[in-house]
Amino acid sequence: MFEPVLVTIFTYNEEKKISSLLEVICEKFKNILIIDNNSEDDTLRKISNFPVKYIHHKYNLGKSNSMKTALDYAKINNFEYIAFIDGDGQHSVSDLEKICRKILEMKSGLVIGCREDLDNLNFKKKVGTKILNNIFMLLYKQKILDIQCGLRAFCTHEKGISWNSTGLMHYFADAEITCNAIKSGCKISQIPIKTISSDDYKGMNILQGLYLIIMVVLWRFG
Secondary structure (H helix, E strand, C coil), X not given: CCCCEEEEEEEXXXXXXXXXXXXXXXXXXXXXXEEEXXXXXXXXXXXXXXXXXXXXXXXXXXXXXXXXXXXXXXXXXXXXXXXXXXXXXXXXXXXXXXXXXXXXXXXXXXXXXXXXXXXXXXXXXXXXXXXXXXXXXXXXXXXXCCCCCCCEEEECCCCCCCCCCCHHHHHHHHHHHHHHHHHCCCCEEEEEECCCCCCCCCCCXXXXXXXXXXXXXXXXXX
């Protein structure tokens, strides 16, 4: 069923969780690509035990460039759709299936997971997500419940899907994709997903969060 979809998993030092994630994903999906950002632990050895493709960045290029590597691979190998999921276990495979079913049904556009219940997130991430989403709705006049969610899927040749965030802004790519998709009139669907907490927080700090809010404003009027 999911043959046209390339499922991409992003990893950086995920030795604790990657095996359990792959055990489930490999039962549901055939086309799986892992983009590893120069993990320094046992992640690559554990990945090698599964029937997946993987690309190992020699240096940690950040999430944004990892997403571009994945999209380039998908286009070169003629995949119609691509789905993104983080390798730290914060998203369930059942929700990934829902996202992929929806993009196959839509045949174009962007599908975003939305975490409706944020109580399982750590305090910093919960507050930051709420503030960001409220500012976004004020500026873009569209109710997207989770613009920064990393669980998403889209058509590989969708013209409205683009992002340039890199360097210190590499975590901004998901939000930039959402902003650009709305500005371009791209079809967007939201799928409610589970909120799974993680003890190992790898996201943005407070200063990066404030910087992202500024960028959301600049993307709106840029």
